[in-house]
Amino acid sequence: MEWVRSCWEPGEPQIPYSWDALDILNKARNGERMYCVQYVLLFVQSANALGIPARYLGLFNCQGEGVHAVSEAWSNDFKKWVFIDVLNRSYFQDQKGVPLSAIELRDRIFNKQKIKIIGEIKDKESYYRMFRNLVYCFRNDYLEQENSWIFHPQFSVLYFDKNACPLKRFPLITDDKNDLEFPVNHINIIPYQLIKRKYLLGKEQFYLILKIERSFIIPPYDIEVKIDKSRWRKVSDDSFEIKLKKGINRIFARIDNKSGQKLLAGRLSMDFSPP
Template sequence: MSGYRFSLTPTLICLGLLAACGPNPSQRPFTPGALEPLRLMDAAAAAGYIAGEMQTDIPASIRPRLPFNTLPYNDSLLNVLRDKYDLRGVIAGAQDEWQAQLMLNHWVHTRITNGTPTSEPQNALEILDLAAQGKQFWCSYYAITYTQCALALGWQARKLGLDRYHPEEEGKGSRHHGATEVWSNRFRKWIYIDPQSDLHFEKDGVPLSAWEIRGEWLKDKGLGVEHVVGVPPDTLRKNPAVVWWDLKAEDETSLFFWLFYTDEFSTWEKDSPSKFLFPQDSANAGLTWYQGGAGGKSRLHTGYLNDLFLKTDRLEDVYWTVGVTEAALAGTAKGRLSLSLDSYCPDLDYYEVNLDGQGWKRVEDPANVIWPLNKGASSLALRTINRAGGAGPETTARMLLK
């Protein structure tokens, strides 16, 4: 299982090259199916036009295959959390979604004091209340808080467990850590967030997921990874940046060798309703994850002991997409196309369409979206809108017709 990447740039296509690969579009029947350049060319021909140059930006859409729980935007806990701690005010002034997500990261970092817990709160609301009284918490409580606050703001997020590879010491070498990932509509992927350290990681200016950071460590010990603390424009690049990192001879990106992914809160009990998604590849297949136990002794990771690990060698089972509009060309008529829309989008409210750059309008019937065609340039843009008002990644197509 290797790294994953979604295209962030549009595709510019000369349709003469596509036509050379098969029958002339005027001779080829239109077949309904997923929106893609060749089918769009056939649909335009069926509607009475010849398509010349075409530009498309159709994000990859991956649906979760394994069970995964997420709190809905209108969950009672999230409603109270959002209002009591004025989470919208926390991100007020953000220039875009990504800056807002980093502002939330910084806020959680400053609201909680790092230390050994002396209480057992069950959710972000209780953690923040106790933190305001001076109670201390370690990494997983920061992660729970960020994850639930992100959900309260309409961003999908999940908790992670991570650890370095330490075979010679088994559990004694463990640096088990808790953090989170948040879905970015701007970057069309999951991004690793560490609120305990106010930290994220980048390469070439692009923020990374936990799995991408792992890949960088496996490749060259993370030499090309930037460790970024804070919120732009006031960020600091430093290494190490994890507040408790104590291995001077080892880069902190080694912490990403072992990874599991779970929901906004997990009990670690055998009867937990949430399994831990546990990706496997050639680097960790056949290996065993240990933790440090009582009295400095080594023990198997709790994920094994409580039957919580759900192993998968299919990366898409862990890195699904959120809010991507899945558009299908459903039919044609003279001068127009019809499309149907679908999406994996928790808290989906509605879809929007922008025809020929005339502005976004609400889609009244996702099963029958009409795209009127015109000679010259014809363009289409689609996106999801969730209950928080957040817009998903855009699906776009533009054709020059004659």
Template sequence: MAAEEGQAKILRVVEYDNQDIVVGKYPFLYEDPNTPELAELRENYQLERVVGGGSEFERQVALRCWRATRFVHGIHRPEGMKVNRRMAWNALAYLEAAEQGATFTCPVAAATYVQLCLAMGWQARLVEICQASKEWIPPVEGNVAHCVSEVWSNDYRKWVLMDPDGNVHYARDGVPVSALELHDAWVNHEAEAVEMVQGDPPFRTDGSQQSKTFDVKKEFEIFFRHRVMDYYEEIRTTMRNNHFSRPSYGRDNGTGFLPQVVWTDSSSLPMVMRTGRLRPHVFYSGRREDFEWTLNQAHIELESADDKDPFAITAMLRVNLSTVTPWFSHFEVRLDDGEWRRSAATFVIRLRKGVNRIQARPVNVMGIKGIVSTVAMERDDEEPEWRR
């Protein structure tokens, strides 16, 4: 009779793959998914066809390789082309200029890739890297910094480093690494454990010189001498990617800098100056969650649906779902071996006798399905032998 009334003798968790949502201290400003430039990028360049099939990560690599075919590294401008500040952080403008023969350096390659990812519904961010102790750039090393990007990977449940200018990513034991993980490998003298995975086409330059003293061959020999890993001594994450909906033209608050969080540890002390200037709008942190916060996960919480007695061992459970998913649309839930169905964030289920499996995932407005969480509960209506 008790079972008929929704009572159970024993409830136990028999499977638990429930994603922990990690939140950093500093806010990140995400692009508006309804920004028309994103649709224009996606449609004008037929990005769905560009990325093809395969896993999400394979598609993200394919997009990076396609970017590398659009312009090489350089500073060439066709005769009569004027570069105005409205081009800053605008992949449409960069790609149009490239079609006319313009070439660009690493910040443009990285910014273009970030916005191409956004056009596909993938969250991405700009990361600046620098060799340590470079308050002043020494004359023997004219280039001590680099711009790359990171894209959130649902496949690997983490931020993954992409170097669009070099058209590479890095992997350790076959798993792509983040910028912070690459930093750790370098400063801990574990660089040999990391593979530099080259895409097609490889890094190319048009040979244009940035100054009279800039020796292109020498500079890139220095740049690639350690597979660029020594540039990851300092990491700076730009805390927004909403440059279409909120253009800054390369500047925030007139300072010339975008708001950034800089990684600090015993090998990467805060660098308060850069190229002889103080650095405003920079926050320093040694907390991994401030750099490797998580996205696109569903977290499942279960509680008794008996509002009168929340401690009752009941077969009626209230399921509460939470997520941090930019551009969130809705949750999908699957019970046992059933089909995935759209779901509210809170609902009540009755556990049947035996094992009951609950799975949940978020979906964004682009239809990108997030990371699945699973909790399985076993209901037993028989008292344990020691209580009989």
């Protein structure tokens, strides 16, 4: 966030504007001063390029006018989306110090719950009034120039609850937080089949086939697994086999996102007693 915010000082909103982060950077190097939208676009595309899932959000008033551009990034440490306001160098926490998502922040605003501000929000009451309508932009084409000021309805989703206003320009709505706060960089390790093999002298050994369920992992990436304190090994398929020992077997899975990050994404512990 800090690197993006330091690329230029804020200017006036530009209509229309480029969605291309490289174009935005070139304009900044030429001395142009842009606004919240360009900060968000550069932040989101830079984070995604590093393998950190991030997305663009818009705050709209009840007349359907955009009042601010913000973002969310996925935190692998907290296993959740975290709201980030690049222009104001800000994010928000609950009373336990856990960073808030956009929906969590909005809920706390309307429910008048405590919010800890980390950043440069000077007038929090005016700031909080912008959160009437929260629109998620799931656009993945950052190069198109035509009508670039407009949130295209086919990839924009309005979070609609009792505090939101109906906005005709956004026909796609949801009141289900799970539609918008889905987990990413997550792996489920699922026991699938127990196998018994016999060897010479009648010795028996048990093996377990495990399946992998992936959730929204940004490519390119490899999945690596290990058992207990063994070495990590790559898994090429959606299943793998382990040799079971009596007692506790601990299985770990992580994501190597090819950008220098190895993210622990799943784990499973099993207490095995041979039948």
